[in-house]
Amino acid sequence: xxxxxxxxxxxxxxxxxxxxxxxxxxxxxxxxxxxxxxxxxxxxxxxxxxxxxxxxxxxxxxxxxxxxxxxxxxxxxxxxxxxxxxxxxxxxxxxxxxxxxxxxxxxxxxxxxxxxxxxxxxxxxxxxxxxxxxxxxxxxxxxxxxxxxxxxxxxxxxxxxxxxxxxxxxxxxxxxxxxxxxxxxxxxxxxxxxxxxxxxxxxxxxxxxxxxxxxxxxxxxxxxxxxxxxxxxxxxxxxxxxxxxxxx
Amino acid sequence: xxxxxxxxxxxxxxxxxxxxxxxxxxxxxxxxxxxxxxxxxxxxxxxxxxxxxxxxxxxxxxxxxxxxxxxxxxxxxxxxxxxxxxxxxxxxxxxxxxxxxxxxxxxxxxxxxxxxxxxxxxxxxxxxxxxxxxxxxxxxxxxxxxxxxxxxxxxxxxxxxxxxxxxxxxxxxxxxxxxxxxxxxxxxxxxxxxxxxxxxxxxxxxxxxxxxxxxxxxxxxxxxxxxxxxxxxxxxxxxxxxxxxxxxxxxxxxxxxxxxxxx
Ligand SMILES: Nc1ncnc2c1ncn2[C@@H]1O[C@H](COP(=O)(O)OP(=O)(O)O)[C@@H](O)[C@H]1O
Ligand SMILES: [Mg+2]
Numbered sequence: 082x083x084x085x086x087x088x089x090x091x092x093x094x095x096x097x098x099x100x101x102x103x104x105x106x107x108x109x110x111x112x113x114x115x116x117x118x119x120x121x122x123x124x125x126x127x128x129x130x131x132x133x134x135x136x137x138x139x140x141x142x143x144x145x146x147x148x149x150x151x152x153x154x155x156x157x158x159x160x161x162x163x164x165x166x167x168x169x170x171x172x173x174x175x176x177x178x179x180x181x182x183x184x185x186x187x188x189x190x191x192x193x194x195x196x197x198x199x200x201x202x203x204x205x206x207x208x209x210x211x212x213x214x215x216x217x218x219x220x221x222x223x224x225x226x227x228x229x230x231x232x233x234x235x236x237x238x239x240x241x242x243x244x245x246x247x248x249x250x251x252x253x254x255x256x257x258x259x260x261x262x263x264x265x266x267x268x269x270x271x272x273x274x275x276x277x278x279x280x281x282x283x284x285x286x287x288x289x290x291x292x293x294x295x296x297x298x299x300x301x302x303x304x305x306x307x308x309x310x311x312x313x314x315x316x317x318x319x320x321x322x323x324x325x326x327x328x329x
Numbered sequence: 330x331x332x333x334x335x336x337x338x339x340x341x342x343x344x345x346x347x348x349x350x351x352x353x354x355x356x357x358x359x360x361x362x363x364x365x366x367x368x369x370x371x372x373x374x375x376x377x378x379x380x381x382x383x384x385x386x387x388x389x390x391x392x393x394x395x396x397x398x399x400x401x402x403x404x405x406x407x408x409x410x411x412x413x414x415x416x417x418x419x420x421x422x423x424x425x426x427x428x429x430x431x432x433x434x435x436x437x438x439x440x441x442x443x444x445x446x447x448x449x450x451x452x453x454x455x456x457x458x459x460x461x462x463x464x465x466x467x468x469x470x471x472x473x474x475x476x477x478x479x480x481x482x483x484x485x486x487x488x489x490x491x492x493x494x495x496x497x498x499x500x501x502x503x504x505x506x507x508x509x510x511x512x513x514x515x516x517x518x519x520x521x522x523x524x525x526x527x528x529x530x531x532x533x534x535x536x537x538x539x540x541x542x543x544x545x546x547x548x549x550x551x552x553x554x555x556x557x558x559x560x561x562x563x564x565x566x567x568x569x570x571x572x573x574x575x576x577x578x579x580x581x582x583x584x585x586x587x588x589x590x591x592x
Contacts, residue, residue, distance in 0.1 A: 094518060135490055150490065158487040162505040162583040171501060172491040204583050 085146065086110045087260055089229065092131055092141035093285070094124075100285035107279065107288075112258040114251075114298070116271035118319070119281030119289075125264040126155055126232055128281070132262055133230045147260065148194070152228035152266050153234040155264075157217040159205040165191060165212075166201040169220045176224075189220040193249060195242070210237045218246060222253055229254065231263040235270060243267075247274055251298055268319070272309045273301055280319055289318060350381025370552040375559060378552035387541060391557075392564065394537035398454060398483035399526035402461020409462075410469025411511060415503075417470070428474070431467040439464045439521075443529045457537070461563075464525045465518045469511070474516055476510030477503065508580050516573045523565050 089110040092105040101124040109115045112247045132143060133150050151172070168181075168193040168213040169187035178186070193199045205213055221229060224267045229262050231250070251274055254261050265271050271278050275294060282289040292313060296305060313319050337414040339347055354372055370378070382388045417424040442460045450456040480503055488498045530539025538557050545553035 133490065135486055152490045154487060155482070156483060158483045160484060160501060160505075163501070171488075171493065171497075174497040174501075175492050175494055198523070220491075 088144040090142050092138045094127055094138045103287050109260055111260050114261040114275045116275035116278045117264045123281040124286040129230050129264055130230050143163045147228035149224055149226045150228040151221035151224045153217050153221045153231045157213040157233040159216055161205055164202050164204055164231035165216045168216055169223050172224050186223055190223040194219045229259050229261045233264055268310050269306055272306050350371035370555055374552045376556040378556040382556055391538045391541050395526055398457035399522040401458045403522040405462040406469050410466040411473040414470040414473025415477045418474045421471040431470050439525050443532055447533055456533050457526050460529045461522045461525045465521050468514055468518050472510045472514030476507035480506050512577045520565055523561055527561055
């Protein structure tokens with residue numbers, strides 16, 4: 082099994098002496114999709130950064146047998162002085178690609194997230210919040226990652242667009258066997274995309290519950306998603322994580 | 330045809346700039362009428378003195394020497410100042426070590442550097458270059474430090490997460506941000522370079538506009554003195570307009586349309 086999964090064991094972390102995460106264990110098999118849920122401030126972003134290797138945990142260990150991780154951060158983190166196209170191409174600068182190839186790939190990836198020629202040439206401050214999020218998503222998809230870490234990647238989008246982007250990520254992930262970890266506030270997003278749901282709660286956060294979703298994601302229709310949400314909403318831990326006053 | 334050209338040329342902001350310069354000239358002329366030739370020669374007399382300087386063949390070499398002195402010092406200051414400043418922005422110990430030194434150097438009067446460098450380097454051209462570099466370098470250093478220190482941590486993390494090579498990170502994440510601090514400082518540093526260069530030349534007597542000023546003063550020739558002043562100011566403006574301004578515009582195209590920026 083080792084070498085074929087993202088495995089986190091006993092992760093603990095704190096900021097300035099304040100513990101945030103306490104003994105988190107996770108396993109995501111290669112090609113699997115894990116959703117991390119939890120109230121705002123629970124430590125989801127921190128956990129994602131540790132899983133992706135951007136932050137060294139105070140304790141614990143992450144096995145990460147992947148070559149090309151890609152992030153969609155909670156803030157889009159676009160270079161303000163590069164156009165949308167330039168921002169997507171920027172993530173490809175480590176590759177053996179010519180400048181023209183990088184820009185070409187950036188352009189076609191932007192088209193996939195619904196941004197045309199006109200938007201591709203604009204600077205981030207000339208785009209709406211939702212467009213910026215989609216540029217960040219295109220940037221992550223452009224590197225053809227084998228591990229994708231999505232931090233509330235669909236939250237600034239309206240419902241229809243969010244669904245479309247979720248479909249895009251799901252198809253891309255299935256086609257290339259990408260391992261995905263996504264953080265979300267949206268239970269339906271989690272139910273639609275993930276094989277397993279993990280709910281963080283408490284201070285410091287621990288894993289309050291784990292739920293597996295049996296049916297393959299391409300076979301989940303609206304009725305199935307609704308039924309699953311009803312089933313999950315019966316669980317105390319999940320209700321806690323989704324009290325609307327806490328979301329944000 | 331020509332009328333339309335001039336009307337286009339003096340439209341918008343240029344018209345107000347021209348108006349400002351005209352106002353200065355008018356005040357100058359008025360001052361001349363009140364205080365007379367000796368204290369304040371008229372703009373026309375100054376222009377005549379300038380013409381004489383040109384005909385005598387003094388102007389060209391002086392401009393060359395002063396430009397060499399100012400720009401060589403400015404270049405050294407820019408290279409060393411931004412290199413050390415960039416490193417200090419990324420390394421806290423280095424910053425803690427260098428920042429007080431820079432503050433100390435900024436506190437030394439420029440004229441003191443001139444005197445010291447004349448003692449160290451004698452009348453050679455090096456004295457002016459050194460004075461300029463050491464007077465201006467700390468300003469560049471301070472701006473580079475501040476710029477590098479304030480690079481967005483999120484963007485740095487993003488670049489790291491995509492495993493972008495170091496040279497691309499320097500060019501695409503650091504440089505554009507640092508330049509927004511550095512370019513205004515370089516503009517000020519360049520202006521100061523001319524002033525210090527002229528000061529050094531005035532005391533060293535090794536040629537240049539400062540040397541010309543010293544001679545004009547020795548002969549109590551106010552018109553010629555004014556002519557030299559006009560030359561320095563013109564040089565400064567030309568270099569600012571021809572070099573600094575286009576560079577700034579090139580690197581800041583992306584700012585167009587940002588809140589608070591001109592369209
Ligand atoms: N860089 C940091 N420095 C200090 N505290 C932080 C930092 N990042 C996150 N925190 C704190 O850690 C806790 C968890 O944050 P985060 O992981 O962003 O939560 P979530 O993504 O679940 O909303 C919060 O209390 C937050 O204030
Ligand atoms: Mg978060």
